[in-house]
Amino acid sequence: MTNTMYLSYAMIYYIQRVYIMCNNSYACVEPTLVDYMTTEVVVMFVGILLHIPFWFFIIRVVDIKKNGGRVRDALKLTSVNTEDKYKINEEDFNEVSDIGDNEDQDVKAERLKVKSLMNCHSVNPPVVMVDKLHKEYLREETKVCDICCKSETEVELKVAIKSLSLAVDAGEVFGLLGHNGAGKTTTMKIITAEEAPTRGRVQIGGENITSNMNSAYRLLGYCPQHDALWKNITVREHLECYASIRGVPYDQIPKLVNMYLSGLQIQEHADKRASQCSGGTRRKLSFAMAMVGNPKVVLLDEPSTGMDPRSKRFLWDTILASFQGSRGAILTTHSMEEADALCSRVGIMVKGELRCLGSTQHLKNLYGAGYTLEMKLRGGDSTPTSDCRDRHSALKEFVSNLFMDATLQESFADRLVFSVPQQSVPSLAKCFMQLEKTKSELDIEEYSFSQTTLEQVFLKFAHEDEIHED
Numbered sequence: 014m015t016n017t018m019y020l021s022y023a024m025i026y027y028i029q030r031v032y033i034m035c036n037n038s039y040a041c042v043e044p045t046l047v048d049y050m051t052t053e054v055v056v057m058f059v060g061i062l063l064h065i066p067f068w069f070f071i072i073r074v075v076d077i078k079k080n081g082g083r084v085r086d087a088l089k090l091t092s093v094n095t096e097d098k099y100k101i102n103e104e105d106f107n108e109v110s111d112i113g114d115n116e117d118q119d120v121k122a123e124r125l126k127v128k129s130l131m132n133c134h135s136v137n138p139p140v141v142m143v144d145k146l147h148k149e150y151l152r153e154e155t156k157v158c159d160i161c162c163k164s165e166t167e168v169e170l171k172v173a174i175k176s177l178s179l180a181v182d183a184g185e186v187f188g189l190l191g192h193n194g195a196g197k198t199t200t201m202k203i204i205t206a207e208e209a210p211t212r213g214r215v216q217i218g219g220e221n222i223t224s225n226m227n228s229a230y231r232l233l234g235y236c237p238q239h240d241a242l243w244k245n246i247t248v249r250e251h252l253e254c255y256a257s258i259r260g261v262p263y264d265q266i267p268k269l270v271n272m273y274l275s276g277l278q279i280q281e282h283a284d285k286r287a288s289q290c291s292g293g294t295r296r297k298l299s300f301a302m303a304m305v306g307n308p309k310v311v312l313l314d315e316p317s318t319g320m321d322p323r324s325k326r327f328l329w330d331t332i333l334a335s336f337q338g339s340r341g342a343i344l345t346t347h348s349m350e351e352a353d354a355l356c357s358r359v360g361i362m363v364k365g366e367l368r369c370l371g372s373t374q375h376l377k378n379l380y381g382a383g384y385t386l387e388m389k390l391r392g393g394d395s396t397p398t399s400d401c402r403d404r405h406s407a408l409k410e411f412v413s414n415l416f417m418d419a420t421l422q423e424s425f426a427d428r429l430v431f432s433v434p435q436q437s438v439p440s441l442a443k444c445f446m447q448l449e450k451t452k453s454e455l456d457i458e459e460y461s462f463s464q465t466t467l468e469q470v471f472l473k474f475a476h477e478d479e480i481h482e483d
């Protein structure tokens with residue numbers, strides 16, 4: 014009675030038994046519906062009917078737990094899941110606003126762009142569009158009271174994504190950056206319908222993922238953060254399977270699969286089962302599975318984690334060559350170097366909120382401190398002698414004459430680091446000429462003059478966040 018499959022097979026068996034017994038009996042010509050209603054058939058039928066509410070309840074519990082709800086919510090007939098209390102109709106949706114007053118100008122412009130695109134049916138819609146995406150989880154926390162020796166369960170609301178609006182155009186690789194727990198993976202999971210949003214809309218290639226799920230997901234490739242592979246299938250078979258699903262002509266599959274195997278340096282593991290492969294090989298396979306068959310949109314969640322430098326180079330080259338024309342991608346990474354090299358635009362998320370958006374150069378200009386000038390004196394040692402102090406003073410004087418508002422950031426024996434604001438550098442050519450001219454005069458062994466890196470911009474947002482917390 015407990016096995017649902019057994020019940021349906023058993024019912025077919027008992028129906029067939031009635032039919033065979035009737036055939037073997039001279040008295041029976043053709044069995045009627047009443048003949049089929051034997052005790053066994055009726056019991057099996059009732060058993061199947063009882064299983065429907067049972068399995069419905071189990072699936073409801075799993076769904077509610079997955080969305081961060083409580084098991085007791087499954088018993089409530091009025092509320093389908095935790096999302097329901099936040100559900101709003103389409104008209105109210107446009108009015109809902111949990112956007113702060115200090116919203117960044119670029120983030121605001123993107124939100125307005127998404128709003129207008131959502132309301133008109135463009136011929137060339139963005140490859141991915143998310144509109145006011147919001148995700149809340151309910152977390153149960155058990156707190157123990159030492160005095161009264163009782164434990165209490167408190168339910169805490171955790172906002173994982175806060176009103177995220179984003180449009181990724183064709184030909185673009187959009188970098189979603191943020192510290193651990195910022196909400197990048199949750200965003201990816203909602204786009205792939207692995208998680209349901211509390212509210213918000215998602216379109217892939219102009220197709221709404223809720224109403225046109227089939228057409229939307231035909232366009233999508235996904236490299237999840239945690240490799241989703243079949244344990245007993247080989248590396249080659251994984252790629253062949255995905256190439257077939259994506260409609261690669263049968264005769265071209267071996268060549269395509271070999272291209273990915275050799276590019277990612279995993280030919281020697283091609284016939285190993287996924288469970289026998291190392292973490293790095295599995296990561297490479299996940300990337301290849303997302304890319305094979307050229308899907309129009311690809312979501313890459315930290316694809317290069319654990320890859321060796323040569324394979325990383327192949328990954329970068331493939332990404333740079335692939336997302337041109339009508340294709341686009343969203344990439345999450347913790348490597349600022351990777352984001353700088355691959356992404357046409359990046360957005361930095363802090364605690365589920367998009368805090369800035371634009372090309373890497375734009376963000377460096379807007380949020381960067383300008384330039385960093387690092388100088389190393391010839392023949393210096395770590396002893397602060399009077400000669401050393403004189404040389405330092407001469408160097409500081411030279412830098413303050415060259416750049417008006419330059420400030421000394423670090424000074425250690427033979428090494429000095431200055432921060433130079435953007436507006437203090439009218440011409441890079443003149444600066445380098447002056448530095449070269451004075452190099453031997455001031456005994457400078459080497460120097461570097463570099464612009465703010467994306468990493469510094471990223472750290473600025475992380476730092477601001479820490480200050481707010483304090």
Ligand SMILES: Nc1ncnc2c1ncn2[C@@H]1O[C@H](COP(=O)(O)OP(=O)(O)OP(=O)(O)O)[C@@H](O)[C@H]1O
Binds near residue numbers: 079080151172196198
């Ligand atoms: N199923 C869940 N239940 C409760 N909270 C969750 C759940 N999934 C994610 N969260 C919370 O949502 C927030 C965002 O998590 P998410 O995994 O999206 O971060 P991330 O930016 O991808 O981090 P990482 O860089 O470490 O992958 C985190 O605070 C996380 O604890």
